[in-house]
Amino acid sequence: MSASWEWLPNSEFTRAVDGIADRHDRARAFAAMNRINTLYMITRAGSGHIGSSFSAADIVSWLLLEEMRNPCTDEGDVYFSSKGHDVPSLYAALIALGHLDAELLHRLRRIDGLPGHPDVGTPHMPFNTGSLGMGISKAKGLILADRLAGRRRRVFVLTGDGELQEGQNWEALPTAAHRAMGELTVIVDHNKLQSDTWVGDVSDLGDLEERFAACGWGVQRCDGHDVAALEKALGQRAERFPEKPAVLVADTVKGAGCARFAATSMPEGEWRYRFHSGAPDEEHRAAALAELTAVADEVLTRHGLAPLAPLVERAPADRHPDGPRLPEVYGRILTERAAHDSRIVALDADLILDTGLIPFRDAHPDRFVECGIAEQDMVSTAGGLRPGDYYPSPTPSRASCTPGRTSRSTTTRPKAAGRCTSAPWRASFPRRQAIRTRPYATSAHSRPSPASSCSHLPRPPRPKPPWTTAAPHRTASTCGCSARRAPGGRRSSGPAADHRPWLDRPSR
Incomplete structure (x- = not known):
């Protein structure tokens, strides 16, 4: 017998928002209901980021309901997520408030539906995000455009704490202070986890408050799940730093809102958070739904409202394909090859699960380098191996030189004197055309063959135009x-x- 999925129609949100007079309780109920629909969207899609979405749900709910002036209008305040993984929670909130079509609730990660990361093709998404570390810079550009147009509005940007390992964040801070961008507020979703593991174990950020303050920013800190604390911190930000950019470090819990997904429920010493990405199984989904419904019903009934009345949709019997995933095959084969060649080294940028490198890390810990969410540093580090008779080569499944966050793993293999050893090494992997690492024209005269699309292989002469x-x-x-x-009179x-x-x- 197939399971059933529950979700809340917009009428339930309207009933809660209109029927709860207390601002804080209104936001608490909205956040719990938002998590219910976020859970439904991710379950129905079969993928998504529950932990990050639940971590940010209280912040998003308070901003959209109480803090922002005329959100989702041309002249109103602007909010966007730089980290991008939490966008199902933002979608659910915008749908509940009538800013997005209600039918899109059922179309997360579907063609003509809602993308898995923010995209400018979706209403009220000012930027493509999810390629990490760019949000603060984009917010600065938006503020500069507003000033040139003679408009002043506030811009709120949500970043992850793991995202702050990206160097561009720190390049963006001084000029924002220099230009006195009092319109800009950065909120750090400080849940202490990046993807699947702890930030402090990968690349510790140190004292965030001191680092931002050293760049001339105002600094506030609060509990990111306490809406009263959020209200107070944002009010103090406006009073204390009206003419300078400010950061609010919001201490949060990944997966907050229900014990099933909360990082605080992880066993002592556990390194892996298991609800970063993907859809939960039926047992976890049903238990989380019961917890979230109880939280919302408690607030509703305390204000004289009826408990939630969700709608129900029957789930398909089986939605999971059989067979191994490409990253699993890649990780197994790379690990086997490394056992016979001690010169193979793997570098990762916070995607150890998605690139299948856990077996490599466990078998060859001295040759596994975790670089954190810092792709440029990873690629440059890999390049530094070349003088030591190593050279970087992108993995067959993900290339570290292609745009976007979906490519953050690089393997390096030594270069033998006088010849390229990459071809026989790659022959051990599943057949797949190599991903090009440099742009080329799409003309028939210039398109390389698959064999020549790797930059370290000799390219055949191109036909003359x-x-x-x-x-x-x-x-x-x-x-x-x-x-x-040329010198000597020869034509070059x-x-x-x-x-x-x-x-x-x-x-x-």
């Missing part, structure tokens, strides 16, 4: 083009040496 073969090259004496000459190659018809002009 038509304009170089239609007629012999002419010199400056016949067409007026300035042919470049380059654009000026190739005849282009549009360059024909009288010499001057």
Whole structure:
């Protein structure tokens, strides 16, 4: 017998918002109801980020309900999430308040539905985010545009604490202070976890308050799940730092709202948080729903309202494909190869589960390097292995040089003298066209073959474009083009040496 999924229609949110006079209780009930619909969306989609969404739910609820002026309007305050993983919670809140179509509640991670990360194609998403570390810079650009347009509104940006390992965050801070961007408030969702493990175990951030203050920012700190504390901290921010950017370090718990998903329920000494991504199984989903419903019903009944009346949808019997996942196969084969070649090294940027590198880390801990959420540092570190007879090579499943956060793992293998050893090494992996690491034109004259798409393999000579073969090259004496000459009078190659018809002009 298949399970059933429960969700709340907009009428339930309207009833709660209109029927609860106390601002704090109203936000508490809204946050619990928001988590119920977030749970439904992720379960129905079969994927998503429950822990991060639940961590930020109280912050999002308070901002949209009570703090922001005219949200989701052209002249109103702006909120967006830089970390992006918590967007199901933001979607659920916007749907509940009527800012997004209610039918989108059922279309998370579906074509023509809601993307798994914020995307500008979705209403009220000002930026694509989820490629971490860029949110503060984007907020600065938005504020500069507002100033040029003669408009002043507040901009709230949510970042993760693990996200602060990205160097761009710290590049963005001084100029915001220099330009006195009092419109900007950064809220750090400080749940102490990044993806699946503890921030302090990967790359500790030190004293966040001191680091922001050293860059000229105002600093506040509070419990990110206490809406009264959020109200007080945001009020003090406006009073104490009206003409300078400020950060609110909100201490939170990943998966907060129900014990099933809360990081505080992890066993002592456990390194892995198990609800970062993916949909929960039926046992955990049902238990979490019961907890969240009890929280919301307690607030509703205390204010004389009826308990929640969710709608029910029957779940499909089986939605999980059989067979191994590509990262699992990749991790197993890489680990086996490394057992026979002590020169293979793997570097990871906080995606050890998604790249299947746990077996490698356990079998070869001295050759596994966890770089944290710092992709540029990881790639440069990998490049530094080359002088020691190592060179970086992107994994077959994910390439560290492609845009976006979905590619954060690199493996390195030594370069043998006089030849490339990558091809036989790659032959052990499942057949898959290598991901290119440099852009190229899409013309038929310039597209490389799959075998030549790896930057460390020799590329075959490219066919000459038509304009170089239609007629012999002419010199400056016949067409007026300035042919470049190398020392000794020999013509050098380059654009000026190739005849282009549009360059024909009288010499001057």
